Amino acid sequence: MKAFEFKPKLFLALKNYSKELFMADLMAGIIVGIVALPLAIAFGIASGVSPEKGIITAIIAGFIISMMGGSKVQIGGPTGAFIVIVYGIIQQYGEAGLIVATLMAGVLLILLGVFKLGAIIKFIPYPIIVGFTSGIAVTIFTTQIADIFGLSFGGEKIPGDFIGKWIMYFNHFDTINWWNTIISIASIIIIAMTPKFSKKIPGSLIAIIAITLLVYVLKTYVGVDSIDTIGDRFSIKAQLPGAEVPTLNWEAMKGLLPAAITIAVLGAIESLLSATVADGVIGDKHDSNTELIAQGTANIITPLFGGIPATGAIARTMTNINNGGKTPVAGLIHAVVLFLILLFLMPLAQYIPMACLAGVLVVVSYNMSEWRTFRALLKNPKSDITVLLITFFLTVIFDLTVAIEVGLVIACLLFMRRVAETTEISVITDEINPNEELDIAVNEESLMVPKGVEVYEINGPYFFGIANKFEEQMVQLGDRPKVRIIRMRKVPFIDSTGIHNLTNLCKMSKKERITIVLSGVNEKVHHVLEKSGFYELLGEENICENINVAIDRANQIIQK
Structure with a gap:
């Protein structure tokens, strides 16, 4: 962090002061x-x-x-x-x-x-x-x-x-x-x-x-x-x-x-x-x-x-x-x-x-x-x-x-309401188009979502204004997949309420025998989640760098 500097403009101006300026x-x-x-x-x-x-x-x-x-x-x-x-x-x-x-x-x-x-x-x-x-x-x-x-x-x-x-x-x-x-x-x-x-x-x-x-x-x-x-x-x-x-x-x-x-x-x-x-x-x-x-x-x-x-x-x-x-x-x-x-x-x-x-x-x-x-x-x-x-x-x-x-x-x-409104949550249950996604290998024609897997995309900040919205959407769906992949590549930050809701989701999913997999977590959000102890609950093997790895991990879980 840059140290504070007190620099009055007067002293800077006097260095090159002239009669014309006066x-x-x-x-x-x-x-x-x-x-x-x-x-x-x-x-x-x-x-x-x-x-x-x-x-x-x-x-x-x-x-x-x-x-x-x-x-x-x-x-x-x-x-x-x-x-x-x-x-x-x-x-x-x-x-x-x-x-x-x-x-x-x-x-x-x-x-x-x-x-x-x-x-x-x-x-x-x-x-x-x-x-x-x-x-x-x-x-x-x-x-x-x-x-x-x-x-x-x-x-x-x-x-x-x-x-x-x-x-x-x-x-x-x-x-x-x-x-x-x-x-x-x-x-x-x-x-x-x-x-x-x-x-x-x-x-x-x-x-x-x-x-x-x-x-x-x-x-x-x-x-x-x-x-x-x-x-x-x-x-x-x-x-x-x-x-x-x-x-x-x-x-x-x-x-x-x-x-x-x-x-x-x-x-x-x-x-x-x-x-x-x-x-x-x-x-x-x-x-x-x-x-x-x-x-x-x-x-x-x-x-x-x-x-x-x-x-x-x-x-x-x-x-x-x-x-x-x-x-x-x-x-x-x-x-x-x-x-x-x-x-x-x-x-x-x-x-x-x-x-x-x-x-x-x-x-x-x-x-x-x-x-x-x-x-x-x-x-x-x-x-x-x-x-x-x-x-x-x-x-x-x-x-x-x-x-x-x-x-x-x-x-x-x-302002918080507006930010919450700009954060979108979408659900993908069939296939992902590689032409519209940045974190999919380009040689793939399409990436199929395996049966028993749901992919949730969060687009925007994951803070207390949106955390409850995400939880409510999951409850409304009422599905019981074996794996829930949460794509967070477009989540710039997460706050304590977001972490709390994710933690509750993991605990609730464990009781229902549903595995949570995170995909595309950026470095800043990754650091916050790691520091909070969230990964100990989820398991590091369920933190994936992109959707390809996340789908592979989901297949491994389903085949067990």
Whole structure:
């Protein structure tokens, strides 16, 4: 087994670094830093923490992920996918609980990388990814309804669940503030229209600057004071806080473990998906295990400074690529740009309207929804549709932790069912055509199956999903031959249930005075059967390398 190697792309890139590469990274880093600003603020607030904590996450996690990561162009930071899980943790355990859950998720991510499990993430079914991504999008949109319409709840706490939220919204819809609605719609329109006249400057930034100036004028000169801003709800600190190590309580850690697993799985999926997309664009190949270690380290260090979970961000990574980013240096520069903004411009963030940020998140949720992909998947096989819809509705109605757990279990069960369906069992009682068989001597016209002999062909893996099927088929036949030849040349592997069923078959056959002969067992299956002690029961003389030898052995048994 190849030893694990930790190779951050930054150190490889710096070996042949040049002034031209630096200038390209500098421009890309500045632009990505500007793009990340409104998103970091919006994600922080939507997650239930103060706006500067979103930026702190983008700075610290973004720097660590670029410095240690396994991708040349990956940009890390807070993402919309974490909003739902982070908000839920804060509601139940407070910010202290979020810190512990994020630390635990960081450790899990590092372990995934150290044990070289990065490739396993690729086996998570696509309908699950689309299901919970679309579900998160719907949930993010739902959390913004109050700010979009400026609803007032008279001090009542908004429920954490999806249905409870909508019931409360409908009960208080008579408190709508049309100024907030106009601001949200105007923000969405600006963001949607920006790409038509500007490819470099993000629409979210233009919307925030333009709408903030508009609201300032309305408040100062027109007397409109019903539009909430960040400053009305939060006190902003323009500095990086000192590190604080949380108190670790074993009972709390046990309660937070499911949430930590969700953060780790979600972070791994999103970061590796982002890195894979980036590979396709720049023609490179990321190191998934190194990337997971970088993500884990970022999620251990960032919460110590009050940050929230972070991962690779597809939109910011693509912005980096499209603006000329060549190496991880661009990601480091993006973090430095955000740090300077935090120090010198953060006090201005207090004037940003909450309705404008709600508009930004509506666009984020729309882009996350992947509704076209969702619609296309509804034309796929029923098993995929089942996984997609169950994951989607569990994400929306319950939470992401339940959705991922149940979705993975259902996907595994459906996968095993599909594999079982592809494994065929056939019975031959007369003759075998040598032209269709690879393990028969070619000079034979046909190979006759002697009277009193049945040949069973297993085509596919012999695991617990098929073992019972084989046993049931034998019982249904109800024949009493003297010899049963089981051809296993097309069996790539066998598991413990398969061995157990074969063992029971041999014992049952012995009682009925029927001899079992195995034919064409491949080396891997042979080793498993030998190690399990199965051959001691069957006898080595009844293990044949091909069907010719197996038929000869059957003739010997019959003639006794």
